[in-house]
Amino acid sequence: MDIMSNQINQGNKMNSPFSSELPDKILVYQNDKGEGKYIVDSENTGIPAQLNGIRIERLVEAFKSPFQHISVYESTYHGNLLVLDGFIQVTGADYFCYHEMIVHVPMAVIPPTPQTALVIGGGDGAAVNELCKYSCLNKIVWIDIDADVVRLCRKHFPQFFEYHDTRVEYIAMNGADIDFRNEFDIIVVDGADFNDYGADLASQRFMGKLNLALKDEGVITMLGWWAWPYREEHLQIKKLAQAHFQYTHYYWHVDPTMPFGYMGIFLMTDSALAPNIPEHYHRVPEKLLRYYNAELHSASFVLPTCFTKEEGFIHG
């Protein structure tokens, strides 16, 4: 019961030539059962309210691209783990919660049979993978600024590329520079930094470009972060979306390796559809899915009262 038996130390002996340049925070946690190494989620706004760490075995590969530091770890229980500039992005254990929810929810509500899709960001490949499960799609354009993320994930997360096929066109460019007109039924924005509202992917200009790229009855989903406790930031993104789309909806799902254990998604459209009713669920490749289902679709639009009222425990 002595605190001295619970030693938490900094670990810095990773099997990599890049170890001295890793932006990743690694700690060694000891108790009387042994010890383990953990990646702790980074934080660029200050000292975080909660710490979140995932147990790892070893660094698999680290690479410094022109855009960011990319690390892939082998974790103990979560499969491989992708870390970009020190931020935990995705794990092999629970990636499907988020990726299924950001893709199949819009696919189950869009009125016309969707034929064209655009993914912006999502360099890990998993959102594109979910879209490839739909035979109705004949074109999937995928834009991510960093081809090195795509390359490393193709190597270390083969399950994110299982259904990729010749319909997918990958373009390495900044999503903020897209210039499409009325081309896509579905757009998935799998990026946009929550802590940087001036960033390219969370700007008035980008929202306008998204609207231009979307067909009249099209649907966009976009990483929506936490309505609670980050209420103020949530409302800021929502306002930005509402300025460009007639309808902005928010739904959520469990995401065990993210802070607060859940994640929200915005659904933006100019179409007066009922977002919480999966009217076209018959399209969904149900047998290939592990999180999403028809009942869950509707339930995910039902929010706890604290998500909608003025509540929060994190300020500043």
Place this chain on the structure above:
Amino acid sequence: MDIMSNQINQGNKMNSPFSSELPDKILVYQNDKGEGKYIVDSENTGIPAQLNGIRIERLVEAFKSPFQHISVYESTYHGNLLVLDGFIQVTGADYFCYHEMIVHVPMAVIPPTPQTALVIGGGDGAAVNELCKYSCLNKIVWIDIDADVVRLCRKHFPQFFEYHDTRVEYIAMNGADIDFRNEFDIIVVDGADFNDYGADLASQRFMGKLNLALKDEGVITMLGWWAWPYREEHLQIKKLAQAHFQYTHYYWHVDPTMPFGYMGIFLMTDSALAPNIPEHYHRVPEKLLRYYNAELHSASFVLPTCFTKEEGFIHG
């Protein structure tokens, strides 16, 4: 970007005469914005798959009762924080998610107007507090083995005692030794260690006593832990419940300071009610609540596919 700038060290300078005996794991996390101290959730089965830490300012009070080590911390963003034998129990920021869900769900479905309630465990007082919001109840028996937890929480979590009144009878005894017959409409079991199935509160004997104590149309809720990824353990508890009650249901809610960000609850009854339809929602003191609402009630019984299929990332 140098890992050496991210120092994570053990902290051991708490303002307490008990500091050298604290079973709590405390770490100091540093980045270039400063540093913070964190309580890291303890783990008695080995080295945990994920680390979960809450930022603290100082130890408010620590006490070694005949049953356990009790600590109360002032956290930075989560209000006060209760830790028992090194395990994070409850925070002032998000306690209401769990406590509202374990109380108001059964209150909204039980067919006869509930008049008598029993709480076993829940030494923090918050489950009793939710029950006290119902004027239809005329007797609330509260049994927790450790009166010192009750005493410390009354002092440091006054919001958990706001609605307590003369209907509440507190008895300091082991919940496993109850001996009631057909006395309660509602029983809330706010305890039972997930990692110790032989324990008093997760035994065949205790389940039998619960069934005896419950009226024919009564409803019991009980901390149900995680259906995913701890599928095997989940099924083990479910089987125990099913051996004693005709119907065992499972629902879930967001719980940001718990591992995996959510928590599940079992609802056990011999009454053929529809647990997911809040037929008696009119009873619920809606204006006093922050998480639970009628729509959320139904949604909380809808489970992601991975909660019901054979899935999991934590083994052994």
